Amino acid sequence: TQTVSQSDAHVTVFEGDSVELRCNYSYGGSIYLSWYIQHHGRGLQFLLKYYSGNPVVQGVNGFEAEFSKSDSSFHLRKASVHWSDSAVYFCAVNNAGAKLTFGGGTRLTVRP
Amino acid sequence: DMKVTQMPRYLIKRMGENVLLECGQDMSHETMYWYRQDPGLGLQLIYISYDVDSNSEGDIPKGYRVSRKKREHFSLILDSAKTNQTSVYFCASSFRASGNTLYFGEGSRLIVV
Numbered sequence: 001t002q003t004v005s006q007s008d009a010h011v012t013v014f015e016g017d018s019v020e021l022r023c024n025y026s027y028g029g030s031i032y033l034s035w036y037i038q039h040h041g042r043g044l045q046f047l048l049k050y051y052s053g054n055p056v057v058q059g060v061n062g063f064e065a066e067f068s069k070s071d072s073s074f075h076l077r078k079a080s081v082h083w084s085d086s087a088v089y090f091c092a093v094n095n096a097g098a099k100l101t102f103g104g105g106t107r108l109t110v111r112p
Numbered sequence: 113d114m115k116v117t118q119m120p121r122y123l124i125k126r127m128g129e130n131v132l133l134e135c136g137q138d139m140s141h142e143t144m145y146w147y148r149q150d151p152g153l154g155l156q157l158i159y160i161s162y163d164v165d166s167n168s169e170g171d172i173p174k175g176y177r178v179s180r181k182k183r184e185h186f187s188l189i190l191d192s193a194k195t196n197q198t199s200v201y202f203c204a205s206s207f208r209a210s211g212n213t214l215y216f217g218e219g220s221r222l223i224v225v
Contacts, residue, residue: 032211043116043202043216044155051211090155098143098162098212099170102155 002027002093006103014111015083021076021106023065023091031093033074035065038088038105047089050074061085086110114139118203118217125224131190133220135203143206144186145214146170146178148199155202161186193224 005024013019025033034049048059055067065076074091091103116137125131135144146158147170157170159178167178175197179187186205190197201220206212 034213036214036216041219043218044204044214045216046213049211049213094212096211098145098160098206098208099157100212100214104154 002031002095002101004091004093004101004103006089006091006106008106009104010107010109012109012111013081016080017110018079019077019081019085019108021089021091021108023074023076023103024072025074025091025093026072027093027095029095031095033065033067034092034094034100035059035063035074035076036090036092036102038090040087044090047076081108081110083110083112114215116203116205116215116217118201118220121218121220123220123222125193125222127195127224128192131193131197131222131224133188133190133201133203133222135186135188135217136184137186137205137215138184139205139207139215140183141205141207141215142183143208143212144180145204145206146176146186146188147202147204148172149202149219150199158188158201190222193222195224198222198224 035047036044038044050057050067088105092100094100144161147155161167161180203217204214
């Protein structure tokens with residue numbers, strides 16, 4: 001069984017701040033780890049994915065995430081947030097199969 | 113243009129009525145999904161379809177059924193809707209060789225009264 005935990009339900013920062021959204025997973029085999037963003041009233045959109053290689057992966061709009069096998073983590077980071085980054089962020093895990101398991105989401109609020 | 117389209121976007125039905133939610137994608141993705149999203153419960157997988165007529169139950173299939181007769185279309189059917197099926201329903205599709213990166217539709221908000 002694969003599980004995904006996003007420990008922070010809400011994160012609030014100011015525009016220009018850096019932010020880290022936390023994701024921890026449990027799974028025994030080879031996995032894909034990904035992040036999705038959901039703006040209010042919209043569907044989820046893919047941000048980035050890790051499977052192997054360089055543990056730091058770059059995504060769209062300045063987002064990056066770092067995989068850590070020892071910590072079972074895949075935290076999402078951005079160096080300088082913009083008000084338009086306010087959204088809910090979901091971490092997800094899947095093996096080679098098609099079923100993704102999503103975390104509960106973290107709502108990011110960026111204040112001007 | 114890579115797109116997942118859901119119809120209708122908003123729907124109000126009476127308890128006991130049938131509901132049809134439709135989803136189309138233009139990317140020839142093999143795999144399609146139906147999720148529901150409720151406050152505090154995140155995304156829950158209802159059904160997954162691996163290709164035409166190759167459907168599999170997800171985590172919460174009770175009260176739902178699906179149909180996939182063409183690769184680009186995937187329907188979710190509620191026979192005799194219940195008030196606890198009030199939710200936002202998302203369709204998604206993915207390409208197996210990409211490691212199943214999901215493309216989501218904009219959602220269908222269903223209210224059952």
